[in-house]
Amino acid sequence: MEIHHPDRRDFVRLAGLGGLIVASALPGCAHLASPASGTKDFSFVQLSDVHWGYGNPKVNPEPRQSLMRAIAAVNALEVQPDFVVFTGDLTQTTDDPKLRRARLREVKEIASGLKATRVRFFAGEHDASLDRGEAYLEVFGGALNYTFDHNGVHFIVLDNTSQPAPVLGESQLDWLKTDLAGRPKDAPIVVLTHRPLFALYPQWDWATRDGAAAIEMLASHQNVTVFYGHIHHEHHHMTGHIGHHSAMSLMFPLSPVGTAPQKTQLPWDEAQPFKGLGWRTVDMQKGAARPLEHATA
Numbered sequence: 172m173e174i175h176h177p178d179r180r181d182f183v184r185l186a187g188l189g190g191l192i193v194a195s196a197l198p199g200c201a202h203l204a205s206p207a208s209g210t211k212d213f214s215f216v217q218l219s220d221v222h223w224g225y226g227n228p229k230v231n232p233e234p235r236q237s238l239m240r241a242i243a244a245v246n247a248l249e250v251q252p253d254f255v256v257f258t259g260d261l262t263q264t265t266d267d268p269k270l271r272r273a274r275l276r277e278v279k280e281i282a283s284g285l286k287a288t289r290v291r292f293f294a295g296e297h298d299a300s301l302d303r304g305e306a307y308l309e310v311f312g313g314a315l316n317y318t319f320d321h322n323g324v325h326f327i328v329l330d331n332t333s334q335p336a337p338v339l340g341e342s343q344l345d346w347l348k349t350d351l352a353g354r355p356k357d358a359p360i361v362v363l364t365h366r367p368l369f370a371l372y373p374q375w376d377w378a379t380r381d382g383a384a385a386i387e388m389l390a391s392h393q394n395v396t397v398f399y400g401h402i403h404h405e406h407h408h409m410t411g412h413i414g415h416h417s418a419m420s421l422m423f424p425l426s427p428v429g430t431a432p433q434k435t436q437l438p439w440d441e442a443q444p445f446k447g448l449g450w451r452t453v454d455m456q457k458g459a460a461r462p463l464e465h466a467t468a
Contacts, residue, residue, distance in 0.1 A: 227423075366382075390412070
């Protein structure tokens, strides 16, 4: 993996943020699209873990600015992405159903300020686990799991957050099996989900209990990459030939596995105010899909 760190001041002038990492040749990203697949080059932006409504000033003293900064940065890109996808936890958990709906509506309204002509959403456990996605569906419509196709790439959105437990469930697994049955084995596939499908760290809820069943189905296809959120930091993992890549949060970073005895929200550092926060641009090229930029938000 090649990593380039541009001059911090240059990126601040560009986006008003705090830094940039450009990564290429990530494991599991090469060979996503076969030359004969008809895939056309394009890019999309992944925004994750907005946690709108969060309110701990020791962790983020500017919670209502985080999403706005990210949108401004995406809008400032010289080449606009084909679409933007929000990969869950749009809001901070609340027991108040009216407040939950109000927060979801605010996120939808703020996100409408993106220049990108297509914006897609799906729910995280903070949005959906208390009411099985009822409020989310009222505000955003559609479905909790769905598919779409873009420039020769098949995208699969999996819901592992709307149940009280971190599961996909038999019904969704059957749905996935049916969807994959209609795909050529060498078709380029991108899976978008909130929690990791593999057992990264179940003690911290960083797993999907029946995710192995989904991975087994996906493994019969040659060109699959998974992008997820939930863990609030960058992580790369392989299950066979499938690469799994996590995105940073827009609101607060969490301690990576092995660096703390328990899952911890990392405190705000005035010297490095946006450290550990970010969004990602994914560059889809013929024969490759790579998380091209991971920019702080």
